[in-house]
Structures are given as C-alpha cells and as structure tokens.
Amino acid sequence: MAGLATDPAYYDDPYPSYERLRERGRVVRNGFVAGTVDHAVANAVLRSDQFSSSALGELPGPLQRLHARVRDEDTLSPVDPPSMLVVDPPVHTRYRRLVARAFTARKVGRMADRVESVAARLLDDLDGEPTFDLVGRYASQLPVAVIADLLGVPDDERAQVLGWGNHAAVTLDPGLTWAQYRSSSAALREMHAWFDGHLDRLRRDPGNDLLSQVLADPEAADLTRMELHGIGLLVLGAGFETTVNLIGNAVALLDAHPDQLAWLEDNPDGWANAVEEVLRVDSPVQLTVRFATQDTEVADEAVRAGEGVLVYLGGANRDPGVFSDPGTFDVRRDNAGEHVAFSAGIHFCLGASLARLEAAVALRALYERHPDLRVVGRPERRTTRVLRGFEYLPVSTLARVPAA
C-alpha cells in the first residue's frame, strides 16, 4: 500500500499491486491503515453507517484544534469539508438533496441534445486536423462545456476554470510535495475568488442553471459562503476531472481492442455497456477512504474505531469472485455494471447518469466521424493516483489497423 501511494510505477499500472494485495487477504493492514480490493468488502464499507468519509472527526482533540487554526478557507479544495463528499449525515443529506434536484433522470435526459451538439461542434473544430491530442482537444472539452452550462459559467471563463481544476485535482492524492501544495493552493485561492464573483453575478442575474436554482432554494437560504463554495466547486471539479479520464481511457482500450470497436460500429446499442466495461476495467477514480466511527467488523475482520480503510475501487472492479477473467476488456460482459467505479452507498456519484451519457455520446460521435481513428505516438498518463487517466493521448484520424 505504501508503494501504491508513493511509487511512480503505480500511475502507469496499479493493477499488479492490487493483485498482490488480493493474495494477502480481503482486508490488509500495514500498521497505519487498512486496505481492500475485495468487491464485497468495498461495498460493505461504503454502505455502512459505521464509517465516516472524513478523517477529521477521528483526529485527537489537539490535532483538531491545530487544524482549525491553520485552515485557510480560501484554499480549501473541493474535497475538503464542507464539501459533501467528506461530510456525514445529517449535514450530507441536506447538501445532497439541494444538488440532487438538478440531476433527476428527466433533467439529465434533457441534456442529451446539448451533449450531442457540443460533441459535434468539437469534432467540426478538428476537421482538417488529421492528428491531435484527444485529451486536450476533445475528452476534456466536452465535460467542461457541459458542466459549465450546468453551473452557468460564461464561455470565455471556461479555459481558466479548467486550468484551476487540473491544479486542484492533485490535492486528492496522498503525500503532496511542497511545490505541488503551493501551486495547488495558489490556484484554489484564485478559484475561490472567481467563484465569489460568479455567485454574485448569478444572484443579480439568475439563469436556468444549477447554481441559480440552489441560490433561489429557500432550503439553501442559510448556507454559509464556504458551504456554497463546497457544493459548487465539488460539482465543477467532479464534473470534468473524472469524465475526461473515462473518455480517454475508453479510447486507449478500444484502440488496443480493434475487434471490439468493430463490433460496436455494427452494434451501436452496445455503447452504453462498453462505457460500463471501461469504468470497470480502468476506473477513472481508483481509490476512496472511510474511517470507522466505532469498533466494527467487515468481512469477519475487526476494524477499530478511528481506523482508516482504503477502498481500492479499481481493484474491487477486478475481483475474480464477481467478474470472470477480470483483467480482460469485454464490451459485451453481461455484469460489467456491477462495478463500484461510482462508489456505493450515500456518496454514490451524483453525476453518474450524466457521466454515462457524456461518455457514450462522445465515443459514438468520435468513431462515427472518424472510423479510422488510432492512437499514435507516445501517450502520457496523468501523474495523479486517485484519478486515473491520460494527460496526453495523440491520435490520428487516418490510420486504421485492420481488426484482428
């Protein structure tokens, strides 16, 4: 587990390390923390009300007081409290209800046309460019445009917000270097200042977006500035820092499996399941953590109050007890959707149906327009560990290799 947290080889390929953990048991300990790659244990921990998603409550009193003193609200990341991701009920229930109203199946369904037209426009912009970076020009642009619409961010501010988001993404990882900490704090400070201005603008001139809805909701009337920032910046960051990875990982996997791509071209109804299989086999969010709030038991293993359990979502998604031949990418796998790539329990991803829609539309549109698209050159993985995806994925639209 120490290797998974620190070894640079991990972001290239974490999967062999997960298999080594699996050999050692369903819950493995290293003296500091427990970890699991077991699908049933992962589900049990994520769904249990005897675990918290925040370490703070588990810190000894003096450390809690120290944290309160050094905490600088204007550099809080979208995954620091009061972000809904790391607070427990009843506070979590309240924040989640406010946002969930914008993510009803009906509202997401209504976004389909908009997602299709953004994908088409991005592909139009790439016309005449036979080679391009799929991440920079397409996979990152589509989720940013969609989430910016959802949050009422004007067109000319989107590139800046994407830049801040990339800086903030590293704060999810354990063991930041001082330089990473400094640069992400500076970016977060700018992002908070921008968000104050953005909220003011929406208060003066409300739109049809999620934040305007939250601001107008009587239940949100007494939210503090930081609570509003927590909600808005989490949706913003979660909305694009993850879906970009899903689309990039999908293109890399399909490129390595041209026979499956050919099958999808003949069976376009299969795209939805193909997206589930990408989420399973190369999960965009690899890891989350929970802390026991009392002495408890998972998978017949005792967990002490205050102990942390690292839940390797990407490892649980390759549990051979649930998925046959788990390392094999198979877009027709009938139980691909049993993955925990969107977590489980009360923090189950609020944007899951939007992410599924965006990925299926993005991939179908890409390959319909460019059936000969291939990865070329040397792709580069992001160096983040919690988030798994590509930093750079060069493709050519003219370079098909025949299906095997």
Ligand code: HEM
């Ligand atoms: C492929 C894309 C995505 C993946 C893999 C993903 C994954 C996740 C995971 C694993 C969690 C829970 C973490 C935990 O249990 O500790 C989560 C929570 C969340 N996600 Fe996503 N996400 C994606 C896209 C999105 C999108 C598009 C949005 C919004 C537009 C979004 C909004 C959220 C929010 C608000 C939460 C917090 C929910 C809560 O704490 O109750 N996500 N996501």
